Amino acid sequence: MSAELETEFGDRFTGDTSLRRVLLGVVGLAGFLLVWQVGSLLNPNYVLPGPIAVIEVFIAEVQSGEMVTALGQSVRHWLPGTVVGTTLGIALGVTTAYSSVADDLAAPLVRVLRPVPPLALIGFAIAWFEISTASAAFIVAAGAFWINYYAAYGGVDAVPEAFLDVSRSLGVTSHLTLVRRVVLPAAAPQIITGIRTGIGRCWMLIIAAETFGVPGIGQRIWTASTNIAVDVVISYILLMSLVYIVLDTGVEAVQRRVVAWR
Amino acid sequence: MTDSRVVVDGVSKSFEGENGPVRALDAVDFEVRDGELVCIVGPSGCGKTTLFRIIGGLDSPTTGQVTLSGSPVTGPTPDLGIVFQEYHLFPWRTVRGNVAFGLEQLELDGDARERRIAEMLRLVGLEGTADSYPSQLSGGMKQRVAIARSLAVDPEFLLMDEPFGSVDAQTRSMLHGELLDVWHETGKTILFVTHDVEEAVTLADRIVVMTPGPGRVREIVDVDLPRPRSRTDGAFVEYRERVRSLIRE
Numbered sequence: 020m021s022a023e024l025e026t027e028f029g030d031r032f033t034g035d036t037s038l039r040r041v042l043l044g045v046v047g048l049a050g051f052l053l054v055w056q057v058g059s060l061l062n063p064n065y066v067l068p069g070p071i072a073v074i075e076v077f078i079a080e081v082q083s084g085e086m087v088t089a090l091g092q093s094v095r096h097w098l099p100g101t102v103v104g105t106t107l108g109i110a111l112g113v114t115t116a117y118s119s120v121a122d123d124l125a126a127p128l129v130r131v132l133r134p135v136p137p138l139a140l141i142g143f144a145i146a147w148f149e150i151s152t153a154s155a156a157f158i159v160a161a162g163a164f165w166i167n168y169y170a171a172y173g174g175v176d177a178v179p180e181a182f183l184d185v186s187r188s189l190g191v192t193s194h195l196t197l198v199r200r201v202v203l204p205a206a207a208p209q210i211i212t213g214i215r216t217g218i219g220r221c222w223m224l225i226i227a228a229e230t231f232g233v234p235g236i237g238q239r240i241w242t243a244s245t246n247i248a249v250d251v252v253i254s255y256i257l258l259m260s261l262v263y264i265v266l267d268t269g270v271e272a273v274q275r276r277v278v279a280w281r
Numbered sequence: 282m283t284d285s286r287v288v289v290d291g292v293s294k295s296f297e298g299e300n301g302p303v304r305a306l307d308a309v310d311f312e313v314r315d316g317e318l319v320c321i322v323g324p325s326g327c328g329k330t331t332l333f334r335i336i337g338g339l340d341s342p343t344t345g346q347v348t349l350s351g352s353p354v355t356g357p358t359p360d361l362g363i364v365f366q367e368y369h370l371f372p373w374r375t376v377r378g379n380v381a382f383g384l385e386q387l388e389l390d391g392d393a394r395e396r397r398i399a400e401m402l403r404l405v406g407l408e409g410t411a412d413s414y415p416s417q418l419s420g421g422m423k424q425r426v427a428i429a430r431s432l433a434v435d436p437e438f439l440l441m442d443e444p445f446g447s448v449d450a451q452t453r454s455m456l457h458g459e460l461l462d463v464w465h466e467t468g469k470t471i472l473f474v475t476h477d478v479e480e481a482v483t484l485a486d487r488i489v490v491m492t493p494g495p496g497r498v499r500e501i502v503d504v505d506l507p508r509p510r511s512r513t514d515g516a517f518v519e520y521r522e523r524v525r526s527l528i529r530e
Contacts, residue, residue, distance in 0.1 A: 184363070185369050185371075188357035189434055190383055190387065280415075
């Protein structure tokens with residue numbers, strides 16, 4: 020299509036496209052629910068409960084207060100774990116990417132520790148924090164750390180050397196000023212993408228971090244699974260998704276504001 | 282003592298190449314007097330960008346030295362404004378924010394800073410776009426911002442590397458006029474690196490003509506023409522052909 024046509028019809032087409040997207044999305048979702056409902060009719064309830072049965076269980080869990088309690092407990096693991104892991108990850112990522120001495124010091128250590136999955140740290144979590152809020156938060160923090168470490172490292176590493184030259188020629192003399200006024204703002208898009216990824220991934224990590232007896236959504240899913248209460252399992256999976264959608268939409272809005280200059 | 286603002290004294294630069302050291306610059310000597318506009322012109326490979334980086338304190342020479350107002354240049358300093366071909370504006374700051382950057386490093390009260398920013402924006406004709414981000418600007422406008430940003434901290438000397446190399450011919454000739462206006466108004470000493478002989482003859486008081494292999498000063502040409510200069514003027518054409526033949530020899 021010629022550029023002229025594109026500007027003439029562009030708005031109308033994108034308008035149609037987004038409307039079509041929403042409509043098709045609704046159709047897809049409805050189709051999924053239908054298949055689910057039909058599937059549930061062909062199977063006993065303990066194998067696959069239908070969507071209506073799940074909604075009933077979901078409402079019952081909310082009304083009994085069980086779900087709110089579990090949500091509160093999981094947030095207490097997720098929030099401090101994510102905050103600590105994100106902060107440390109960004110701080111160390113920026114430091115090693117900016118200072119070649121720090122980079123050389125950390126490089127072998129990073130290579131050894133990087134492949135360790137957060138779950139493998141359960142032993143340390145229990146040994147250091149016992150079975151507590153802190154031990155689950157520790158697992159979450161380990162997950163947040165690496166995501167943010169690499170995002171910050173990559174962001175700072177990609178800051179053009181010329182920005183530093185220009186800044187020095189405009190009178191910046193200290194490393195601290197250079198990092199605060201130039202390196203961090205220049206790397207902000209990557210750092211914020213890391214924060215956003217970390218927030219979502221750590222929320223999913225809650226399930227794993229609560230396997231060893233710390234109460235929360237994860238534990239509710241594990242016990243319900245053992246009791247073959249599939250309707251409860253699906254209810255809590257639904258809760259995780261809803262929380263994730265709210266979180267990610269919120270962070271995305273913040274992200275758009277912070278990197279509005281792009 | 283002379284009125285030399287910048288002295289390039291026996292500057293040589295060698296790089297480690299695959300077959301031993303490669304000499305990029307060989308004993309480059311010249312000076313820029315206070316308030317002068319000097320162009321360095323030469324074909325690619327003559328080491329002019331290497332020389333630009335050394336004069337700006339971004340690289341160090343293998344031998345020789347550069348002095349600015351009598352003191353050796355050892356690194357980038359606010360006494361020496363640098364303007365790059367690729368602008369290197371801070372994309373997260375508005376036009377105003379870019380111009381303010383250097384001023385924020387000085388202990389300046391808010392009013393004085395605001396006045397200085399307004400003065401710089403007026404100097405380069407960007408009052409109307411103060412709140413735009415660089416991504417919203419054309420190449421010519423970006424380079425105006427870069428010039429305003431480096432002049433804001435009042436450097437003794439402005440060093441420019443092919444600053445108008447990325448804009449179209451029409452914008453370039455407009456920017457030439459504006460640069461000359463800025464130069465007249467501020468009285469700055471300017472050293473301007475280019476590969477474009479016409480650009481050098483349009484702007485310069487003197488032209489340092491360089492030749493490659495290794496980079497050397499071939500000759501320094503005094504351009505004795507009144508401004509504004511016309512490219513079709515007979516004397517202009519004579520200068521242009523003379524510089525071109527020096528480069529070709």
